[in-house]
Amino acid sequence: MGPVKADLILARGRIRTLGRAGLNPHTHLAIAAGKVLACGEREVMNLRGPRTRVVDLGGSAVLPGFNDAHAHVVYYGLTRFAADLSGARGIDDVLERLKEHGATLKPGEWQQGMGYRTDELTERRQPHRTELDRATGDRPAFIDERGGHARVANSAALAAAGITSDTANPHGGRIGRDLNGSPNGLLLEAAMRMVADVQPLPSLRRRIAGVLKAQDLLVSRGITSVGAAVNRGFADDLRAFEALARDRLLRMRVNEFLSWELLEAASHLGVRSGFGGDLVRAGPIKVFVDGGAERVATRAGGGVWRTTPAELRELVARATVAGLQVAAHAIGDAAIEAMCDAVEAAGGELMRHRVEHCTICPPDLQPRLGKLGMVAVMQPTAARFGRVASTIFFPVRDRTHLAPHRGLMRAGVPLAFSSDLPVTPDPNPWPGIRVAVDDQVNGISMLAALRAYTSGGAYASFEEQWKGTLEPGMLADMQIYKADPLGEDNVNWEQLRPRAVLLGGVKVFGSF
Ligand SMILES: [Zn+2]
Known part of the structure; x- marks a missing residue:
């Protein structure tokens, strides 16, 4: 057997490995057995054998595939079967769309609607259950x-869950009420579960169909790896990904979160973070520390503790002992501090415990995260949103503490970027990368932003040894752009799309 020859050589491109060479482009890249064999200049052509396919890139740019470290893949997929309420301008608009979508459902079938925001509705308030009833009847x-x-929830959904005037607020959540105390339909944070728990579960087949829809979107944005976030745990999610992998329909690598409810089961089974292969792996245990929007837990007080600091301490300790990483949703500084305390108490420095969002993180907490070996999994577009809306949503005095990418990096905290799909309705990483670079307060370099969206996610899932850069030996997960996104002046970042995406050297999107 002679020296290994390439299966595929990409020639005459602008190929950035994002490894040691940083942003300096190479011209040639060779792939063999799904991995990068070599990356360099013309000498790479020496790896050409009789069966090697050579593609002339004609100046096209190549980057490692993006890693979206936190996206609700299954949830987003299932939303594709719900009434699409995104961009609704007012409550009438919401009702109209529900009515239209309801006509496609079987009698008695539950209806789901998704994607509106109160601050985009002219009324600037949530719809009332009786308003929903007008569109949905007794479904x-x-x-x-x-x-x-x-x-x-509409009246029928509240009734199914047995929620009445006498129902107390659950721990970590709140039931919205009219002045006379009767529920108005609004359910905040942990209270959402009261209805979700009585809602019929989507079938495995529907989950699989949903994942395929989410995958089409993610892959078209150059995303080859995704951290599939969950709000509650269903073994069916993992089954859906496994089934797709088995049938060779999975075109992205999945690090599947496990909800805190599965901690017990996972640790008894001996499942550790990273269990699985390079296509589907068991990821971190996801737990909510505080709420979202105006319900984040801050040192100034207020907010919602969906998991109290004492509970968090216990959970992180149990997970650490079981070899499971924890991904803690923590937006406010008090919530982030509670996670630091929990990791410190557990001696979890080697577990790369994750803070998801990490939005209000003042300078005293940044080095703590670093010392405790923690990873900040952030959504860079939230920086822009957070600063603009900080007076409404985030009660912080010092806005420089919001989305402090630069400070965290200086404190040695690995950053992983993500979309939090469908919170960000389009997972295209480029607008976020642009925001992170252009940020006047906490800006980082283009290279650092790109790494946070590639090797950052790989580090967060303990996979930095085989993916995240295009250095020799790494998985050949990459994206190809017709024009060089880093060389152009007038790039429309929102519209920027790869022309082709390769996973393990195999084309999974576009053409080249
Ligand atoms: Zn999320």
Whole structure:
């Protein structure tokens, strides 16, 4: 057997490995057995054998595939079967869309609607259950505000859950009420579960169909790896990904979160974070520390503790012992601090415990995250949104503490970027990368932003040894752009799309 020859050589491109060479482009890249064999200049052509396919890139740019470290893949997929309420301008608009979508459902089938935001409705308030009733009749209906922290149930859905004037607020949540105390349909944070728990579960087949829809979107944005976030745990999610992998329909690598409810089961089974292969892996245990929007837990007080600091301490300790990483949803500084305390108490420095969002993170907490070996999984577009809306949503005095990408990096905290799809309705990483670079307060370099969207996610899932850059030996997950996004002046970042995407050297999107 002679020296290994390439299966595929990409020639005459602008190929950035984002490894040691940083942003300096190479011209040639060779792939063999799904991995990068070599990356360099013309000498790479020496790896050409009789069966090697050579593609002339004609100056096209190549980057590692993006890693979206936190996206609600299954949830987003299932939303494709719900009434689409995104962009609704007012409550009438919401009702109209529910009515139209309801006509496609079987009698008695639950209706779901998703994607509206109260601040985009002319009324600037949530719809009332009796308003929903007008559109849905006695069919149970449950609509989700984009952001995932508030839902509204109609009267039939509230009745199915047995929620009445006498029902107390659950721990970590609140039932919206009229002045006379009767429920108005609004359910905040943990209260959403009261109705979700009585809602019929989507079938495995529907989950699989949903994942395929989400996958089409993610892959078309150059995303080859995704951290599939969950709000509650269903073994069916993992089954859906496994089934797709088995049938060779999975075109992206999935790090599947497990909800905190599965901690016990996973640790008894001996499942550790990273269990699985390079296509589907068991990821971190997801737990909510605080709420979203105006319900984040801050040191100034207020907010919602969906998991109290004492509970969090216990959960992180149990997970650490079981070899499971924890991904803690923590937006406010008090919530982030509670996670630091929990990791410190558990001696979890080697587990790369994750803070999801990490939005209000003042300078004293940044080095703590670093010392405790924690990873900040952030959504860069939230920086822009957070600063503009900080007076409404985030009660912070010092806005420089919002989305402090630069400070965290200086403190040695690995950053992983993500979309939090469908909170961000389009997972295209480029607008976020642009925001992170252009940020006047906490800006980072283009290279750092790109790494946060590639090797950052790989580090967060303990996979940095085989993916995240295009250095030799790494998985050949990459994206090809017709024009060089880093060389152009007038790039429309929102519209920027790869022309082709490769997973393990195999084309999974576009053409080249
Ligand atoms: Zn999320």
